[in-house]
Amino acid sequence: MANLIIFICLAIFIVIMSLMAVTSKKILRAATYLLFVLIGTAGLYLLLNFHFLAAVQISVYAGGIVVLFIFAIFLTSNKGDMIDNHNKKRILYGIVAAVAGIAITGFALLKHRFLNYSDNPTIAGDQEMNMKMIGEALMGTEKYQYLLPFEILSVLLLACIIGGILIARKR
Amino acid sequence: MFDFGVVTNWIDLFLRSNMSENMALFVEFVLVGFAILAVYAVLALLLIYIERKVCAFFQCRIGPNRVGPWGLIQSVADMVKILLKELIKIDRADPVLFRIASFLVIIASICTFGAIPFDPALHAVDFNIGIFYLLAVSSLGVVGILLAGWSSNNKYTMIGAMRSGAQLISYELSCGLSLMTIVILSGTMQLSEIVNQQSEMWFLFKGHIPALIAFVIYLIASHAETNRGPFDLPEAESELTAGYHTEYSGIQFGFFYLAEYLNMFIVAAIAATVFLGGWMPLHIPGWEGFNGIMDKIPPFIWFFGKTFFCVFLALWIRWSFPRLRIDQLLHLEWKILMPLALINILLMALCVI
Numbered sequence: 001m002a003n004l005i006i007f008i009c010l011a012i013f014i015v016i017m018s019l020m021a022v023t024s025k026k027i028l029r030a031a032t033y034l035l036f037v038l039i040g041t042a043g044l045y046l047l048l049n050f051h052f053l054a055a056v057q058i059s060v061y062a063g064g065i066v067v068l069f070i071f072a073i074f075l076t077s078n079k080g081d082m083i084d085n086h087n088k089k090r091i092l093y094g095i096v097a098a099v100a101g102i103a104i105t106g107f108a109l110l111k112h113r114f115l116n117y118s119d120n121p122t123i124a125g126d127q128e129m130n131m132k133m134i135g136e137a138l139m140g141t142e143k144y145q146y147l148l149p150f151e152i153l154s155v156l157l158l159a160c161i162i163g164g165i166l167i168a169r170k171r
Numbered sequence: 172m173f174d175f176g177v178v179t180n181w182i183d184l185f186l187r188s189n190m191s192e193n194m195a196l197f198v199e200f201v202l203v204g205f206a207i208l209a210v211y212a213v214l215a216l217l218l219i220y221i222e223r224k225v226c227a228f229f230q231c232r233i234g235p236n237r238v239g240p241w242g243l244i245q246s247v248a249d250m251v252k253i254l255l256k257e258l259i260k261i262d263r264a265d266p267v268l269f270r271i272a273s274f275l276v277i278i279a280s281i282c283t284f285g286a287i288p289f290d291p292a293l294h295a296v297d298f299n300i301g302i303f304y305l306l307a308v309s310s311l312g313v314v315g316i317l318l319a320g321w322s323s324n325n326k327y328t329m330i331g332a333m334r335s336g337a338q339l340i341s342y343e344l345s346c347g348l349s350l351m352t353i354v355i356l357s358g359t360m361q362l363s364e365i366v367n368q369q370s371e372m373w374f375l376f377k378g379h380i381p382a383l384i385a386f387v388i389y390l391i392a393s394h395a396e397t398n399r400g401p402f403d404l405p406e407a408e409s410e411l412t413a414g415y416h417t418e419y420s421g422i423q424f425g426f427f428y429l430a431e432y433l434n435m436f437i438v439a440a441i442a443a444t445v446f447l448g449g450w451m452p453l454h455i456p457g458w459e460g461f462n463g464i465m466d467k468i469p470p471f472i473w474f475f476g477k478t479f480f481c482v483f484l485a486l487w488i489r490w491s492f493p494r495l496r497i498d499q500l501l502h503l504e505w506k507i508l509m510p511l512a513l514i515n516i517l518l519m520a521l522c523v524i
Contacts, residue, residue, distance in 0.1 A: 002193060028321060032268060035314060051298045055307040063310025063343075070317050071336065074329075131299050131360050 006047055014040040028073050035066045052134055175471065176292035203295050207285050211433060216246040218432040221479075222486060229490040253428075256421035261324060264418070268322035273419060273426040275315030280430040280437065282308040287440045288362050288449050290471040301362035302354060305441060306347050309396075312430070313339045316405070316415050319427070323418035331414030334497060335398060335405030341504045342395040342402075345388055348512035352385040352519045353378065353445050362444060369448035371456050381519035386446045388512050390484065393438035395500070398431065400489030404497055439481035443474065447481075450474040 014037055021033035038061040045054035086094070141147050182202070186195040220235070220243065227234025235242030261269065283305050288294040298304050313336055320332020356378045357365050365374075374382050395402040406414025416427040443449060450470035454462045495503070 002197075026265065028318070029265070029268060032271060032314075032318060039311075051300050051304070055298075055300050055303045059303070059307035059310055062314065063307065067310075067313055067317065067336065067340065070314065070321075074317075074321065074333070131303075132358075 003047060007044070010040050010043045010047065014044075027077060028070065031066060031069045031073060034069070035062055038062055038066065052131060175290045179292045207281065207295060211281060211284055212429070214436055215429045215432050216250060218436055218482070219246040219249070219428075221482070222432070225483065225486045226490050229487075250425075253425045254422060258423060259418075259420040261418050264324040265322040268318050269418075270423070272315045272319035272322060273423045275318065276312050277426040277430045279309055279311035279315065280433050282311070283437050284433060286362065287437065288366055288444060289474055290450050291363075293471070294363060297361065297363050300360050301365070302350050302360045302445070306343070306350070309434075309437075310339075310343060312434075319419070320415040323415075325418055327411040327413075328415050328417050331405045331411050331417070335415055337497075338398070338402065338405060338500060339396060341501060342392045342508075344392075345504060345508040345512045346392040346396055348509065348516060349385040349389040349392065350441075350445060352381055352512070352516050355516065355519050355523055356382065362449075366444060366449040366451050369451045371454055373446065373448040373451070373453070375446045378519065379522055381515050381522055382446065384511065384515045385519070386442070388508055388515070389442055389446070390481070392504075392508060393442065394485055394488060395504070397434040397438055397485070399435060400485065401492040401495050402500060403489075403494060404500060435482060435485055436478065439485060440474075440478045442481045443477035447477045448473075449477075 017033045017036040017040060021030050021037060024030040024033060038057060042054040042057040042062075045051075045057060137145050138150055139145070139147055183195075183199065186198055189195075190198070223245070224234045224242075235245035238245045238248050260266070286296040286298070286301060286305055286308075288297070296304070316335045316339070317332050320328040320330075320335070323329075353365070353374055354360055356374060357368050359365060359368075368374075369377070371377070375386055376382075378385070394400055398405050404414075405411075406416070411417070416424055419427060450473050452462075452465040452468060452470070452473050454465060
């Protein structure tokens, strides 16, 4: 019951903030509302007792991505810049993309067989995901352990960093 | 040895015997929230007083001495003054972001404050991922500072915010890395578990040289994260009036001010918890009599003693060193502290193996 109330509050918060993020005329405000959407999502993970994912969500998205967005906005846009009204073509594309998105997520939602609400082991209470398990899953080499993808991703990130420095230092 | 478990258990029993379990839980949540906010505010007053006194002694002055005995009520009077001040509307500023910014800064600070173990029984948020949670939530403050600088419609705030963003993002790295060193040593991120593991010896001594290096790196990096001391470029008063919060007035300025002082306390508390054993008394293996005497001192006194020792270190540094330039600041982080912290993690891994 309490879970349901918290979920409804979070859901309303996320929906309102997402709507405000896409309808806001000022780009920095939109970024701020996006930040609140991301924090609300972290709240959903907390509700599911998956604290690690919630902390990752906050530190990566709120602390990383949104700060990056804000820096990009600072460096590229002028104060008082408003978003122009969209032309008809863009509105059409937007509608098509939105409908396609709803169709795909709706299909996934309806197709997927969810656990019964009461069968979910994390609903019962204090069973939070153990950090040790996550660490071993990330760093192990056995089945269902992810050392290789982890390392490949870090190499990819390293390549991105080097590429960024090269582009920035081009004389 | 007295701990607050007596008090909290009594409240818990009292509530559970008078209402249903869910209701009791709800009331407890609200009470914990109020307690955290109250302690937050009181500590801020205390810290402002300490800061002014210590600063005065470093400069051979007396400091506040008019309001109350030794000026003790000075910061209470200041608080009343700031509560009564007018909130000035900024011309052509973005009012929504202007408001949100000050709240974001203080919310990030309160969220970290909640996770500090003051006492075995006074520990509101004790996640499995303790340290990671602290790092994650404290990173929210950067957004608040950036928004504050941008939305004030002022050159100084903008420059202050950009400096602050660069500084916070870079120093977060070595802060996190030095905490990770201790996580490697202890094998857990949960703060209560980290404190319990220090019952034989604090990690500062247990972890050999790497722990000592990590402690020094953490002190420097966390000091920079609080935007104070030789690292107070974002609000360098001689160049930028007051940096990113120049345009704020009344209680909104008060939020930034509170958050700044409490962040100093929070990083000192984390340093005390992770390196100096938190509320755990000083125990030396083999000295049973000595350990017995140390156990007589209540845990929250240990905690506050260690924390205020770290706070004093921060004040000492702040009032002793001149301000760094922005290039010196970034040089210190990226070319000295961070490589050192990375090598230190390797050293610690070798020690643990």
